[in-house]
Amino acid sequence: MTKFGVVFLVVLLGSAVAAAAVPARGRSLPHLDRGVIANERLTALAGALLFPLLAAVAVTTLSIRGFLPEHYIVGLLLVPPVVLKLAATGYRFARYYTRSVAYRLAGPPPALMRLLVAPVLVASTLAVFATGIELWLFGLRYGSGWMTAHTLSAVVFMLAAGAHVLWHMRRSAQVTAEEIVPVQTRVAAVLTRRSLLVASLVLGAVLAVSSLFYATPFPPAAAGG
Numbered sequence: 001m002t003k004f005g006v007v008f009l010v011v012l013l014g015s016a017v018a019a020a021a022v023p024a025r026g027r028s029l030p031h032l033d034r035g036v037i038a039n040e041r042l043t044a045l046a047g048a049l050l051f052p053l054l055a056a057v058a059v060t061t062l063s064i065r066g067f068l069p070e071h072y073i074v075g076l077l078l079v080p081p082v083v084l085k086l087a088a089t090g091y092r093f094a095r096y097y098t099r100s101v102a103y104r105l106a107g108p109p110p111a112l113m114r115l116l117v118a119p120v121l122v123a124s125t126l127a128v129f130a131t132g133i134e135l136w137l138f139g140l141r142y143g144s145g146w147m148t149a150h151t152l153s154a155v156v157f158m159l160a161a162g163a164h165v166l167w168h169m170r171r172s173a174q175v176t177a178e179e180i181v182p183v184q185t186r187v188a189a190v191l192t193r194r195s196l197l198v199a200s201l202v203l204g205a206v207l208a209v210s211s212l213f214y215a216t217p218f219p220p221a222a223a224g225g
Contacts, residue, residue: 004154005061011162012055019169033102039092040106042193044175046085047168049197053078054161064223072216073208075132080203082125084196089118113167121160127153139217147222 053074060071095103108114131150140147179193 002062002064004151004158005058005064008058008061008158009055011158012051012058012165015162015165016051016169019166020173032106036092036102036106038193039088041175041179042196043085043088043092044168044172045179045193045197046081046088046200047164048172048176049081049201050078050085051165051169051172053081065220068218068220068223069211072136072211075129076136076207076211077201077204079129079133079207080200081197082129084200086122086125110167113164117160117163117167120156121164124153124157124160128157135218136211136214136216139219140222141217144222 056074057071057078060067060074064071092103096106096108109118128150131146131153134142134146135150138146
């Protein structure tokens with residue numbers, strides 16, 4: 001797992017550095033519906049929040065046996081922010097494919113991101129968290145297949161997340177900077193987005209703290225080195 005942690009960190013940080021070198025994509029589209037813009041901003045902010053948390057997960061896998069409790073804590077902390085990100089992107093997906101005029105005007109992501117990276121990222125995300133929570137709750141009670149599934153889905157997630165970061169990191173950083181000093185007329189909308197982010201973190205913190213009161217049956221030796 002040490003090698004996986006190193007590779008995961010390299011992929012995340014390398015994708016972020018590469019994204020910073022790519023010219024910013026123009027998104028000055030005042031004709032777009034406010035709801036579309038708000039959805040894009042919430043999605044970008046959620047992504048910006050997830051990046052350091054994913055980096056923290058990668059750090060815990062550098063020595064998974066030694067950092068197994070921390071791995072649980074950060075993993076559970078991630079759950080609500082991940083749900084928020086999936087909900088925001090899923091909402092846009094649903095509105096676009098149900099022929100919403102506003103979302104149709106905004107246009108779809110590039111075909112590669114929409115047809116390949118996004119489905120793989122969503123599927124691997126669900127698999128990583130589902131198998132991880134199962135292992136935390138039940139250990140190897142239902143066989144080592146769950147551990148294998150968790151490891152394999154983590155590898156797929158790492159690759160898909162790297163591609164996602166490469167494409168979206170620059171925009172997420174730009175939106176985050178804009179949200180720090182919002183235009184006065186957008187204060188209410190900004191506060192709503194911040195409230196959702198904070199709420200996801202608070203819920204994540206509750207889940208993370210809960211891991212301290214549960215003696216997981218998962219044996220650290222099964223996590224590898």
